[in-house]
Amino acid sequence: MADRQQVVVVGGGPGLCDRIRLLGADITMVDRPAGYDPSLVPVAKRTVLSEYDDPSLIPLLRALHRETPFSAVLSLTEQGLLPAARIAEELGVPGLPAEVVARTRDKLAMRTRLRDGGFSTAACSVVRSAADVRDFAAEHGYPVIVKPRHGKGSEHVARFRRAEDVVEPPAIDDDFVAEPFFPGDEVSVEAFSSAGEHHVIAITGKITQDDDPANPFVEIGHVVPAPLGPETAAAVSAYVSAFLDVMGVTDGCTHTELRLTPSGPEVVETHTRVGGDSIPTLVRQATGYDLLDLLVDWSLRRARPRRPEPAAAGAAAIRYFTPPPGRVLDVGGVQRWQGLPGVLKLHLPLKAGDRIPPIRDSRTRVGYVLATSSSAEQAVELCRRVVAGVRIELG
Secondary structure (H helix, E strand, C coil): CCCCCEEEEECCCHHHHHHHHHCCCEEEEEECCCCCCHHHHHHCCEEEECCCCCCCHHHHHHHHHHHCCEEEEECCCHHHHHHHHHHHHHHCCCCCCHHHHHHHHCHHHHHHHHHHCCCCCCCCEEECCHHHHHHHHHHHCCCEEEEECCCCCCCCCEEECCHHHCCCCCCCCCCEEEEECCCCEEEEEEEEEECCEEEEEEEEEEEECCCCCCCCCCEEEEEECCCCCHHHHHHHHHHHHHHHHHHCCCCEEEEEEEEEECCEEEEEEEECCCCCCCHHHHHHHHHCCCHHHHHHHHHHHCCCCCCCCCCCCCEEEEEECCCCCEEEEEEECHHHHCCCCCEEEEECCCCCCCEECCCCCHHHCCCEEEEEECCHHHHHHHHHHHHHHCEEEEC
16 A cells, blocks of 8 residues: 655644545644644644744654655645745745745735736835825825735725825734725635646635725625626736736645726735635635645645536625624524525524624624525625624614
């Protein structure tokens, strides 16, 4: 019997680990002591609890690699992406170079790469004060977006339309960057790359919290496919393929967020992982492609994407509940909508006595409904009906 393949998984992930095991490989899980998933310990061959920057981690993995060589080092968690790339590089295991992953995690480095590669002229600058933001806007114009240099999940993102709106950036453990605001609809592109060949698997439409002036960029819904015409979809796909080339991405999953400006697509940020917010589930329901299957099959077997069986639904959407802040008195209607044709999942873990915070980022949302239908419009409408039909009484 052939030796079993050995895979390092940084940051856990039950879906990823399940697929690795289905291919008959053993898992060495590396995760931080404060954040690991205890349910994954029994499925791993070994678990290493360590901070990702612990200087003893690489020597430990190198010793294991000498005994039973690792075939791949994988991660789907934002904080684990760069450590995984560094581990693979140190061990000589195939994977994206750490330099490539690092510039996807750093918004200033991304903009610098795009400018140097002649791909985009969009400005970007580190700002440490309101005065810095005003200076940036004086040169590049309003509106201006200010966000953490290594941020995620719409946290601490602010848009300033004029000089008198600008406030001091909050005190966090990161730099802030200022960029021009790109007008237009927002989409994300879910792609998979193999040996430098890019496959656009799906384009996801975004629903943002536009009616909340304090937190307008929090994503409260997604739909696959995005409601785009064929010419626009083709332009987006070509743009993202060229963007990934410039960034140096050759392998694996990517989740790239764009604005469709009047002059064409403009990248906002990219990640060398699948999208969050159940986007892989939406993609699987709408297209038949399983992004995690693609990643594991390529990493362990070098299997390139093949056309899947036609998806039954054709479209899928997710919508988050966004009630106003307050104390929950009662929740009603959840059972009424559970199991409705097209409703795949209704998750609303609220109970009497819970306090709902203001919806400031992806972590403060309180629940969601995930639905499928034959068209994007119908899937979005079904989600809207369910959200409207659930009663959350606040006191």
